[in-house]
Amino acid sequence: MALADLVRMVNQISDNFVYESPDRAAIDVASHLRSYWTPQMREEIIAYEQTNGGDLSDVTRLAVRHLAGAD
C-alpha cells in the first residue's frame, strides 16, 4: 500500500483517541492496528516510523513503537 495512505490512516485513527492520555491512546491505537491491519501494513508503518516517521503525529509514533514491540 502507498505509504502516504497508511500515514494518513494511522494519524486519523490517533486523532480519534484524543480524549485519552498519550500513553493510553498509543496503546489503544496499537491495539486497533493489530486488530484491523494486515501484517504487511503494520510492517510498512513500523519500518517508516523506524526510518523517518516525520509525518506521524506524536501519539501515532508512540503507538507504532508499541506495535513494533508487540509484533
Next chain:
Amino acid sequence: MTLLKEHDFGTPASSSTDLVEVTIDGARVTVPAGTSVMRAAAMLGTDVPKLCATDSLASFGSCRLCLVEIEGRRGTPASCTTPVADGMVVSTQTARLERLRRGVMELYISDHPLDCLTCAANGDCELQDMAGAVGLRDVRYGYAGENHLGAAKDESNPYFTFDASKCIVCSRCVRACEEVQGTFALTIDGRGFASKVSPGGTNFLASECVSCGACIQVCPTATLEEKSVIELGTPSRTVLTTCAYCGVGCVFKAELRGDELVRMVPYKYGGANEGHSCVKGRFAFGYASHKDRVTTPLLRDSIDEEWREASWEEAISFAATRLREIQAANGRNSIGGITSSRCTNEEVYAVQKMIRAAFMNNNVDTCARVCHSPTGYGLKQTFGTSAGTQDFKSVMESDVIMVIGANPTDAHPVFASRMKRRLREGATLIVVDPRRTDLVRSPHVGASYHLPLQPGTNVAVMNAIAHVIIEEGLVDRDFVAARCETDDFAAWEAFISRPENSPEALEDVTGVLPATLREAARCYASAPNGAIYYGLGVTEHSQGSTMVMAMANLAMATGNIGREGVGVNPLRGQNNVQGSCDMGSFPHELPGYRHVSDDTVREIFDTVWGTHLDPEPGLRIPNMFDAAVEGTFKALFVQGEDIAQSDPNTKHVRRALAALELVIVQDLFLNETAKYAHVFFPGTSFLEKDGTFTNAERRINRVRPVMASKTGKQEWEVVAELATALGYPMGWDEASQIMDEIAATTPTFSGVSFAKLDEVGSVQWPCNDAAPLGTPVMHIGQFVRGKGRFVPTPFVATEERANRRFPLILTTGRILSQYNVGQQTRRTDNVIWHEEDRLDIHPYDAEERGISEDSWVTITSRVGDTSLRAHLTDRMPQGVVYTTFHYPESGANVVTTEYSDWATNCPEYKVTAVEVTARSVVPTHVAPADDTALVAQH
C-alpha cells in the same frame, strides 16, 4: 403449495388483555375486549358476509352487508363496527339477515358490469364471492338505470389499472392508502351517486401515489388490478419467499400460474412487513427475466478481448487454474474476494469459506464495508454485538422517535409506513438531517424538531445533545448504575460536560440553533420510550463509527435500551447487510463476529472445515484497491457487487481493477465491474435462490426458489465447485446443509435450520438453546458484553472541507423507485418515476451559478467530474447539494473521495466538497474516464 389465501378476520385484532365471552350462532367464544363481532365470528370459523371490511383496516361500516342480530338490541347492527360485550348473544344467519343482505347486494350488482367470465378477477373477487354467499339470483331493478358502467379506465400506472366501472366505492383503497401506507394519495370525490375514488383529481401516475400496492391488496373487486394478472390470468399456486431489495426484508407470496410468475403479494404473516409492501418489492421483479440476463459462463484472457461463452466446467477450471498460478507467482495473499449483501447467507458463507480455506488467507470483505461497517464497530464496542437492538414492531411502543441520517420513506418504505402510523398516533418525531426529507413534513406527519445540521457534524450534534442531558440532570442514573460500566460512564460524563461540547459552543460548526437542539434533547431524554433509527447518513462519514458509539452512549445514558419502544436501530440498505456481516465477511472476523486471532474460535473452524486458518486480518476493500494499484494484489472474486459503480473515487477503483491479472465476477448482468473481468459466472436472481436473508431486525427469513435457476446452478454450488477445483471440496449437496454448518459453528445461530424456519416462519438471532424462537429485543436485563460501555466521542472534523474552489458540499442517497446502482430497478418499469439521476440544489445556489430547473450542470470535486441535470428545491439547505447514484451515466461516485471512517474505512460518501457549474452543451454520456491506459492491461 396451492394458492395461499390468508383468512381475513374482517377487522384488526384487539390488543386488550381483558377477555369477554360471547355466543355466536350458539357457539361460545372468548376473545379480547374490543374485538368486533365480525372478528369474533371469524375466530369461530363463521365469516359474516362483508365488502368494506378487511382485517388490515379499521372497521368502517359502510357496506351494510355484515349485519347481524344481537339479543336485546334493536335493529341489525353492522358486525364490523360493533364490539363484543360479555354475555352477548349474536345470530349471523337468520331469514331477516339473508333478506337484507340480498337487498344490499342487489343494489351493488345493479351498477356493476356483469362480465364475470371475462373479468381478470374471475375467481378472485370478493364481490363475486359475496353475491354467491348471500344467494343473489336476480336484480329486480334491472340494469338500464343511471350507472357507472361507462366510467373511464385509468391505465397510467405501469403496474396496475384502475377500472372505475367496477368500483363499489367501499373506500378500502382510500383507507389503505391512509392507514397502511400513510400517503393519503386517494380520496372519495363527490357525494352520493357521484361518489368516486380519486387520486387527487388527476391520474394515478401523476398523483402522489407511491405504487405500494396496498390499495390493490384490499380491493374487493377488479377495480384495482395488477396488469400482470390481466395479461397472464389469475395465479394458481404460491411460493413464500423474501424480497431482495432493502433491509426491511418483506415476505411475499410469489403467485404463479404454472411456472410463470404472475405477481408478488405481501404476506400477511411476514414478520417484518405484516402484509405491506413498496413499489420495488411488489412490482419491480421483472429484471429477473430481463433480456440482459447472462445465463452462460463467459471467459476471456484479456479485458480488451470479446467475451466467449464457456461451459461451467471450463469456466471453473479456468478460474481455478489462474488463481493458483497467480498465488504461485505472487504469494498466498495476492488474491481475495468480496461478498455481497444481495446474496443469501448461505452464498455469502460459501464465498468467505472459500477465501479463508481454499485461498488460504483472510482477504475477504463485503459491500457492507461501504455502508454499515461502522455500525458493526460502534455497537460492538458499546453493547457487545454488531446488530440493531429492536424488532420493527417495537416502534409502535415508542413515544419519541429520533431519525438520524436516514430517509426511510424512500429507502425503507415499509418500515416508514409503520413509523408514520405511530407518529399519527401521537409519537413525537425528531429528524437530524441536512435535508428537509419527507418525514420532516408530509401528510398528517411532521417533525416536532428538525435539526438541519451541516454535513459531517453528526458527532458534534450528538455530543451537544448529550451535553444538555447531563447539564439538565436528565441522565437515567439508576439505569447507568445497574447496567453500565460506571468508570467508563464517569469518563464519558466528564468529557461530554466540557464547555466545548455545549450546543452554543458548537453552533458555528453544526449550524443547528442551540435552543432547538436543547428542546430536542429534553424531548428524547424525557420520553418514556425514546428510540433512535439511523441510516447511512450516520455511517458514511469519517467519524461514522464514532457517531454510532455516540448514539449508543445517548441511549444508555437515558435508559433507552433493553425493552420495547427504545433502542438503537440501523436501517440497513440492502436485503442481507446484516446477514453478510453475520456470516464472517469482514477480513478480521469469522462468522458470528469473532476475531480471527482468537485461537479457540479458529479451532472450531479448523476442526469443521479441516483446514488451518490464518490468524491475521486480511485486506479491506480499499486496501485491496490500493494494493492492486501498487502491484501486490493480483486477483479478485466479486460476488454480486458492482464496485466500479458503487465504490468511491471511481477513477481509482477502475485503475485498480484494470491492474488485476484476474477478476472473477458473479452477477446477473454484465455490469460496470464486468468490463474489467476475465471470468463471468452468471448468478441467480432472488426468485431462483434457495437460502435465507437476515434483515435489519436480525430476522432470518427463508428465500425459496420460485423458479428453476436460469443458469442451471445455485450460486453457492458454483463457489463450492470452484473451491473443489482449487483442491478444497466443501461437501454440500443442498443449501440447508450450509445453514446446518453455520449453526454448528456459530453460537448465535445454533438454533437455526431450514426446518425450523419452515415451521415457525422466521427467527431473530440470537436463536439458540436460551432463545429457541429467537430474540426480538436485545440487551434485556444485561448487554451482550455484560455491562454497557460508554466511549468518549471527540468531534474530529473531516479533512474534506469546502473552500473557494469547491464551495458546496455534495451528499448522496437513494430514491423510492430505484435501488442502489440500479442494476435491478433500471431494468423494470420503475424508470418511469426516475429515468436519470439529478442534482438537487437550493434555488439561491442555483441562481448564483446561472442554473435553472432541468438545465445541465457539471459537478466537480478534487477527484473527478460528471454531468447531470439540476433540480431546484428548497429541501436543500444553501451550500449543500444532493444526488442519487442509480445510473452509471451520471456516475455520482466519480466525484466522491477516498476519505473514510477512521475505524472501518467506510467511505465518506456524505461529504464531498464540490463546485457546480452550468454547462451549455448537453453531454454525450460516456462511461467514466477509462484509465486502463494508465496501467498494463491483463
